[in-house]
Amino acid sequence: MFLPDRERLNLLAQDFRASRRAYPLLEIASRFLAHPDRYLVKLEMPLPAEGEARQTLCQCLECRRVFRHRHNAEAHVVRDHLDKFFEIEETEVEPPAGNFAVVARCGLSGELLGPPNHHGYNERIQELWSSRYAHMSKADYLARLHTVRDEALVEQWKESERKKTIFRLKQPPEGEEAAELTRAQAEEWMRSKIKGMLRESPRCIVPGAQSRQFDDEALRAAVSFAWQKESRFPLTLVMALQPAFRQMRFYLFKVNVRETFVTAVPxxxxxxxxxxxxxxxxxxxxxxxxxxxxxxxxxxxxxxxxxxxxxxxxxxxxxxxxxxxxxxxxxxxxxxxxxxxxxxxxxxxxxxxxxxxxxxxxxxxxxxxxxxLVEAPQDAEVQTNEALAEPPPEEALPADEPDAAAEESATGSPEAEQAEDAP
Structure with a gap:
């Protein structure tokens, strides 16, 4: 289902109050849906058969991207969020010394990995696999490597090794200087902290723009299908907007018992x-x-x-x-x-x-x-996007997972139905 972004909704509410005009709810929902930065997408795994455990999604708490498999989420964190924790610097060094007759090449990216007898060969394979191809087993990835006997390619690899990337923690332990780390060491540090960067749940809420960037083809297809259905008639957005506007002390009324309008003036x-x-x-x-x-x-x-x-x-x-x-x-x-x-x-x-x-x-x-006319509580405000999709008490997640509050939709509330049945 689709939900309005809180900040965008609050800005729109300010404009509505200033204009004192009545606006069609259907048009408001359509305009939210037309811009990915104005809506959120709620993803939920289906209920399991009796006796089976419910499947969960894994969400990155840094950027809110969602994955069906935890190992893909972990690879994403290590690959895409290093720069949030490390200062990254490139320096010039001497090229590798020694006699190298062959060089290995990645069959997927074409990148040169180095001679199998070079000391950094295995580290480079691990780095490339974990950062780009973690969705494959390591054995499958190794099967895609090719060894090439070409002096020109060996020299090309040597030139590429002139650049050395150094990683330093942005916030080292108190009283210590940030040590110079290799990429492999920086990634290992990330893995040690990864538990606090991920959340697993049967349901997740994702920013609209992020929902279009899933690596998982099944998730991407599901969101695309739902968006196409919603674009024909934005039902879930309309149903989410009704209680949200009431919370902000807006009023709903109908024209011809058909079209619902929103106004700040009762x-x-x-x-x-x-x-x-x-x-x-x-x-x-x-x-x-x-x-x-x-x-x-x-x-x-x-x-x-x-x-x-x-x-x-x-x-x-x-x-x-x-x-x-x-x-x-x-x-x-x-x-x-x-x-x-x-x-x-x-x-x-x-x-x-x-x-x-x-x-x-x-x-x-x-x-x-x-x-x-609908009376709203005097202190009612929309504080978070999650307030539009709050879980029922029996499914509430543990208190130590604050981001888990963004769950169940308010679309089935009696208040949302009252506006549709107003005399």
């Missing part, structure tokens, strides 16, 4: 009988002519009036106050409607399109706008 119908003359004039006109913009209201109620005149300013001020307090709903495309059962026409056919593609309101069919 729709609140105004009693016309107790309103001022200008407010009654605006409300009566919108009730008879829903789906028009602020400028159209001004042009029709104050025909020929100078937009800078006192009369025009008074009308627009009252209209702005009505929008700010929920007496009038202003939609994402600038069209206006009255809440709760009043006749309106908020460009319904443009709901699934971006605002720039919206058709003129005059071309749209009328729709009934009904607002559902």
């Amino acid at each position: 729709p609140s119908p105004v009693e016309i009988d107790s309103a001022t003359q200008v407010v009654r004039e605006i409300l009566s006109y919108l009730e008879a002519n829903p789906g028009i913009t602020r400028q159209q209201v001004l042009a029709n109620l104050r025909p020929g009036a100078d937009p800078e005149s006192a009369g025009a300013a008074e009308l627009l001020l009252h209209l702005s106050n009505l929008v700010a307090h929920g007496g009038v709903i202003e939609f994402f495309d600038g069209t206006l409607a009255l809440p709760r059962g009043r006749r309106a026409r908020p460009s319904v056919t443009t709901v699934a399109k971006a605002a720039p593609e919206a058709k003129p309101a005059e071309e749209e069919a009328e729709a009934t706008v009904e607002a559902e």
Whole structure:
């Protein structure tokens, strides 16, 4: 399933509050899905047959990449995160001395590994296998090596050995200087710390961009299939956004009992009988002519009036106050409607399109706008991405695994269903 990224959602919420407009939930979900940096992907292993243990995924806590097999995850940590713990420096040294008749070459990468009788040969094989081909058994990898008798290649290998890579710990033990280590020694240090860099769980949450970079073909295919299905209709994102918006004190309502909209302003119908003359004039006109913009209201109620005149300013001020307090709903495309059962026409056919593609309101069919008001806790905030996908108590992971909180989706909550059934 797919979840909105917390930081992106918070930025979007700020824009929605500032604009005081109502936005289509389906369009919001589609825009999240269109950009990998705006969504998260929840991966979950299937439930096992009775009597069998459930399979787990292995996640790197440094970059959140996920693997089906732990040995692949360990190879990834050693290969891709050395620079987070070590200062890496290249120096020039003398080329290897001695008589070498042959040189070994990797049949997969074409890289020269050195003569079999050179002291660094086995170390170089171990380094290349563990960093690039750990998904293969070592025996299978060794079978891909070829020995070549070529003087030019031997000289080429000697030149490549002029460069020596030195690794120094960025944070050595207190009171000690960082020693110079070879790559093999640095990798061995990484392996000694690897337990704290990985987490195994039946379910993991991965950043959208990371979900497209899996080395595992099966995981990559599963995410691709799910994304294609979600792109046709972003159901899981819609269901995750509903409770998230409620937590942030937003309000959901429907148009034509079909399209769900989100707004920071709770729709609140105004009693016309107790309103001022200008407010009654605006409300009566919108009730008879829903789906028009602020400028159209001004042009029709104050025909020929100078937009800078006192009369025009008074009308627009009252209209702005009505929008700010929920007496009038202003939609994402600038069209206006009255809440709760009043006749309106908020460009319904443009709901699934971006605002720039919206058709003129005059071309749209009328729709009934009904607002559902939902009280949110006063201290409710979305603190983490994981808050959108929290595990049920019986499946909660141990307290010493803080990142394991990002688990079960809130999509099945009764609150998420109430918005769909609002009268």
